[in-house]
Amino acid sequence: MNSTNTGQLAAQASIRTLTRADVRLTYIVDSAMAFSPSRFFPSVPAAYWQQTPGLLDDAGRIPMSAGALLVERGGRTLLIDTGLGPISKNPLGVANSGSLLETLDFVGTQPADIDTVAFTHLHIDHTGWAFTPDTEGNSRPTFAQARYAVAREEWAPHARGEIVPDEPHGPLFSTLSDDRLVLVDNGEEVFPGVKALVTPGHTAGHASYVIHAGDERIIVFGDAFHHPVQITHPEYGSEPDLDSAAVPPARRIILKELEAPGTLGFAFHFGDHTFGRAERNGESELVWQPVPSTVLGPSPREV
Structure with missing residues (x-):
């Protein structure tokens, strides 16, 4: 039986869905990953992980699932990113990957149903299923x-x-x-009601996608943020960032959008806190506040 909850940060992502107005959003989980805090976030003080409970799994690692966001509207389907793909190696941690197509099938969608795939960036954990070998061993979309x-x-x-x-x-x-x-520029529509927000930093042209749903918006921010601590401290970098100096300004642009009324965020890598808002706490700090979504199934992989 499906349940509606916010999940736990220190857990692999469940297959979750959220509906706003005429838009249905579903996290198509492909893989379970886990990373060393010190290796993946070298600029985050070690004391932060020690003094803040509930951030790490039982092995002292940061859970970071990978997958795709399925966007359904008016009989059309958009997929944002395509997960890590059927591999198990990761130089910064551990990965157990390869479930994206099965997860799509689980929610009743086939690859041929997708009419647009939009990529936040071209790192392997976001393009893993973009191409697959055919019967002759050639890579095909x-x-x-x-x-x-x-x-x-x-x-x-x-x-x-x-x-x-x-x-x-x-x-x-x-x-x-x-x-x-299709090459898109900042502000260009890639799908009905979905526009690109291009903020280079993590990669040369990293893009978030702003989904308009009635009076609300959902911002799919890719790897602009890898962990909720970076919502509060945009100066904390991630090891894979290409241009570390450009990342904080890029994040501040996205944070300004996330703070706007009626705006949600979608995070690929925030454990099982997939959907949330950026809100001010009692100290006027921005924090990630998860919002409830419907769990369709557990993570298809574990590490």
Whole structure:
């Protein structure tokens, strides 16, 4: 039986869904991951993890699931990011991955149903299922009917033929036809009621997506934030950040949007606190406040 709750931060993400106006949002969980606090967040004081209970799992690690957000509106379907893919290696921690297609099937959606895939950025844990081998071993788009949307600034290094760290699937996007690879600019609509918010920093053209649903908005902020502590302290970086100096200003742009009335956020990596708001606490600090959503099923993977 489905339940509605906020989940726990120190847990792998459940398969969760939330409906606002005419939009249904579902976290399509692909993998369970867990990372060392000191390695993934080298700028966060060690005392923070020791003095703040409920942040780490029983092994002293930070749970960070990966997956995709399914956006359904008016009979059309958008997928934001495509998870880590069927791999188990991660240089910064542990991963057990590969459930995205099964999770899609679990919620009643097939790859051919997706008409647009929008990427926040091209790191492997967000592009893992973008392509899959065919019977002859050639990589083909997993979502055969979909356009693949990428921020123009994110694609620029690949267009120049550069090898970008942590983006092994990047060159495969160049195999897409001109009508399949859609380059988007800041503020451009990628799907009905969904616009890109491009804020370089974590990568060359990292994009959040702002989903308009009636009088509300949902901001899918990708890897602009990896943990709720960065909502409160945008100066705390993450090890994979490409341009550490550009990350705090990028986060402040997103935080200003998250603070606007009627705005929710969606986090890929915040444990099982998937949906939430950025709110001021008694000390006027911004904090991540999880909001209830419906649990359709548990995490398909564990670490």
